Amino acid sequence: MSKILTGIRVLDFGRYIAGPFCAALLSDFGAEVIRIEKVDGSEDRFISPVTESGDGAMFLQMGRNKKSLTLNPMKPEGRTIVSKLVATADVVVANLPPDTLKAMGLDYQSLTRIKPDIILTMISAFGRGGPYENRVGFDGLGQAMSGNMYMSGTPEQPVKAWAPFIDFGTASLSAFGTMSALLHRQKTGEGQVVEASLFNTALTMMNGTLIEQAALKRNRVATQNRSQTSAPADTFKTKDGWVLVQSIGGPLFKRWADLMGENHWLDDPRFQTDISRGDHGEMISERLGRWCAERSSAEVLEAMESARIPAGPVLSPQQVLEDPHIDAKGLFRETEYPGLDTTIPVMTTPVDLSTTPGEVRDRAPTLGEHTNDIMSELGYSEMDIANLRTKRVI
DSSP: OOOTTTTOEEEEOOOTTHHHHHHHHHHHTTOEEEEEEOTTOOGGGGSSBOSTTOOBHHHHHHTTTEEEEEOOTTSHHHHHHHHHHHHHOSEEEEOSOHHHHHHTTOSHHHHHHHOTTOEEEEEESSOSSSTTTTOOOOHHHHHHHTTTTTTSEETTEEOOOSSOHHHHHHHHHHHHHHHHHHHHHHHHSOOOEEEEEHHHHHHHHTHHHHHHHHHHOOOOOOOTTOOSSSSSEEEEEOSSSEEEEEOOSHHHHHHHHHHHTOTHHHHOGGGSSHHHHHHTHHHHHHHHHHHHHTSOHHHHHHHHHHHTOOEEEOOOHHHHHTOHHHHHHTOEEEEOOTTOSSOEEEEOOSSOOSSSOOOOOSOOOOTTTTHHHHHHHTTOOHHHHHHHHHTTOO
16 A cells, blocks of 8 residues: 655654654655664663663664664764765654754755755754753653643642653654645645744643633642542542543533432532532542442443443553453554564554555664665765774764
């Protein structure tokens, strides 16, 4: 089946998640993605190592469908190679501070001198302009500086989410922006800069809370897992585990009151709207907490499903791997990788298209696996390649 981005070449100078996952999403839809990393391997390759050579769990997700080229772009010969690569490319993805991009010759002005219609997808912690322009940062910084951490955990202990959702959100928005830029180029022949930042993504996700604060000065503080804008919406301990129940809207609240057999909740003026239920959510959570504590997780979830109230178990990573819904839908592509005795579950493209779906076709590359092939394609001889390896340019 033909892929929508077949024929598009992407140079992935990304690191960690925001840049690499953006490029991975483009690769799922057919783009040829060349991952460019340090001669000895970039740091993000080795996070949470799972192989004897140190290849990490995160890289095995981010690197799917990609080719690997080792390169030092700060050496003169390396800059020449970058120029040759850019001349063949459609998109450059780089999540690096603006001054670093310029030092590597990856700023838009430098790129367009080589390829006038190039698209530069640049991702940084805070974006260009403003006093934080050249600050470095990871996902946690976005969570901390957007109000998200303040509203998570307790007033005494802010909590950062385990999953780096700001990184993944930024990657997804970057891929969306890149696809839009490719469509614009198809119509006009013009390239452009696609710019995303962790801070922009984090502020987008917290915008509703910030709007409420600006308008009403609610000065909310964290209440752990209990929602402040609806109820019941919280995590609850059962006889054998934990469940999350999430009710929003009057009809769901009525179903919950009917399940409890306590219609007095419906007549109480404190519980007439989502926001008033959220304001008094501690009382509702306490009641549902006592009900859940008398039952197993399976019993709670069966009752909630019968009442059509959204609820689910709090699963460990091992339990997630054993979840029957994942297997039934084929959400993981079991993938072999050199040095592993077992296959690994690589999540498939998280959005489905009925006619031009994304696909995890190939495993992540080993370090420099495609260097010789790419260098040969650029016109370098075997002797040239050997010499560049000796100089540690590649």
